[in-house]
Amino acid sequence: MEALAIRGGVPVKSGPFGTGKRFGSEEAEQLLEALEQNTLFYHFGGKVKQFLNDFNEMYGVTYSVATSSGTAALHVAMGAAGVTVGDEVITSPITDQGTLVGILYQNAIPVFADLEPDTYNMDPRSIESRITERTKAIVVVHLTGNPCDMDPIMDLARRHNLKVIEDCAQAYLTRYKGRLVGTIGDYGCFSTNDFKHISTGDGGIVTVNSGEEADYHTAHAFADKNYRRFGTTVQRDLHAVAPNYRMTELQGAVGIAQLKKLEWICSSRTRTGDRITEGLSGHPGILPPRVDPGNVCTYWFYMLRLDGSQLTCTRDEFCEALLAEGIPNRAGYIPDVCYMQPIFQEKQAYPGSHFPFELSDATYERGLCPTAERILQTAVQIPISEFYSDQDVDDIVRAVRKVADFYLKRS
Ligand SMILES: *Cc1c(COP(=O)(O)O)cnc(C)c1O
Numbered sequence: 001m002e003a004l005a006i007r008g009g010v011p012v013k014s015g016p017f018g019t020g021k022r023f024g025s026e027e028a029e030q031l032l033e034a035l036e037q038n039t040l041f042y043h044f045g046g047k048v049k050q051f052l053n054d055f056n057e058m059y060g061v062t063y064s065v066a067t068s069s070g071t072a073a074l075h076v077a078m079g080a081a082g083v084t085v086g087d088e089v090i091t092s093p094i095t096d097q098g099t100l101v102g103i104l105y106q107n108a109i110p111v112f113a114d115l116e117p118d119t120y121n122m123d124p125r126s127i128e129s130r131i132t133e134r135t136k137a138i139v140v141v142h143l144t145g146n147p148c149d150m151d152p153i154m155d156l157a158r159r160h161n162l163k164v165i166e167d168c169a170q171a172y173l174t175r176y177k178g179r180l181v182g183t184i185g186d187y188g189c190f191s192t193n194d195f196k197h198i199s200t201g202d203g204g205i206v207t208v209n210s211g212e213e214a215d216y217h218t219a220h221a222f223a224d225k226n227y228r229r230f231g232t233t234v235q236r237d238l239h240a241v242a243p244n245y246r247m248t249e250l251q252g253a254v255g256i257a258q259l260k261k262l263e264w265i266c267s268s269r270t271r272t273g274d275r276i277t278e279g280l281s282g283h284p285g286i287l288p289p290r291v292d293p294g295n296v297c298t299y300w301f302y303m304l305r306l307d308g309s310q311l312t313c314t315r316d317e318f319c320e321a322l323l324a325e326g327i328p329n330r331a332g333y334i335p336d337v338c339y340m341q342p343i344f345q346e347k348q349a350y351p352g353s354h355f356p357f358e359l360s361d362a363t364y365e366r367g368l369c370p371t372a373e374r375i376l377q378t379a380v381q382i383p384i385s386e387f388y389s390d391q392d393v394d395d396i397v398r399a400v401r402k403v404a405d406f407y408l409k410r411s
Contacts, residue, residue, distance in 0.1 A: 070191020
């Protein structure tokens with residue numbers, strides 16, 4: 001057996017990982033053009049409009065709205081979907097907290113459904129068990145860029161008259177049975193923060209999938225203080241509260257250039273992630289993520305699980321040993337399931353108040369979503385990049401197998 005690097009052996013990874021420039025003259029040219037417009041306001045300039053046109057064309061949708069972040073995109077979708085005071089919204093306990101912000105700002109109550117053990121996505125049977133009279137919407141999170149099982153989820157939503165909002169912040173060009181995620185539910189929400197597949201510094205997009213102009217207008221206004229700016233008219237009648245989540249022309253300009261790179265970025269990540277899974281599948285002690293046939297995962301990161309029954313080490317020991325082999329990694333993703341956050345444990349979203357939690361019977365006790373909790377206790381996250389070479393991928397596979405082999409239980 002090879003000696004682990006952490007015990008003085010030779011590390012698997014000798015050279016550096018592939019890197020590259022995410023921004024170049026393409027972005028600079030667009031930015032200069034934006035400045036030369038003499039306005040950076042989305043409604044007067046052409047950059048945000050062009051960015052959305054390009055995005056709509058790539059996704060085959062008619063309507064989308066630009067926002068200042070992915071969190072904002074999700075809030076806009078809530079507002080447009082009519083999520084309001086006292087509604088329950090079913091979502092995933094393993095996600096970025098940005099998924100939850102818009103729900104609470106609408107004074108609605110997040111309800112958490114459990115996940116599938118190997119896709120880390122919401123289990124349709126658990127979603128169904130969480131539906132009550134108060135349920136208004138489901139926010140599905142396509143975690144790591146792997147699609148949720150949308151057919152049974154859409155079926156549930158139709159039967160119970162619920163809106164479906166797709167959180168696609170980690171899932172650019174992810175496909176479910178051939179269809180792009182973000183176009184399947186009522187709304188699809190994307191983030192262009194600096195850590196996502198493409199970056200505009202910060203920013204987001206909401207697709208409006210009904211294809212109805214009225215729904216588009218509602219979403220558009222909700223991102224702009226409920227100003228209704230269409231054509232040359234501006235309508236300012238205020239019937240309900242809405243935030244200002246406008247994207248600026250600077251972000252739109254960078255977005256135009258970034259979108260041109262998106263297909264390459266995603267196909268490179270898909271190739272890398274799928275190759276890691278191929279190299280690890282069937283290896284004792286290692287449980288790679290499951291991507292169903294016909295689906296495309298675009299791996300915002302790669303996350304496997306350890307099978308503790310087959311290994312003699314703890315997860316932390318595994319992670320440290322893997323790092324010593326030259327492979328950066330992290331134990332799990334978020335430290336714990338979202339419902340263990342103080343905001344839910346204390347049912348206090350606004351200081352000094354238990355509103356809106358007091359309107360609902362939703363609970364947040366340990367054990368609520370046992371599979372999700374187990375995922376976070378056993379997962380190892382390995383960051384990947386579109387710039388990784390085949391050698392980098394082979395080194396990741398070799399290092400994971402080496403560490404697993406070392407700690408394998410032998411009878
Ligand atoms: C990044 C992310 C968000 C929030 O996006 P921001 O642009 O940072 O507001 C929401 N949901 C998920 C799943 C994310 O990964």
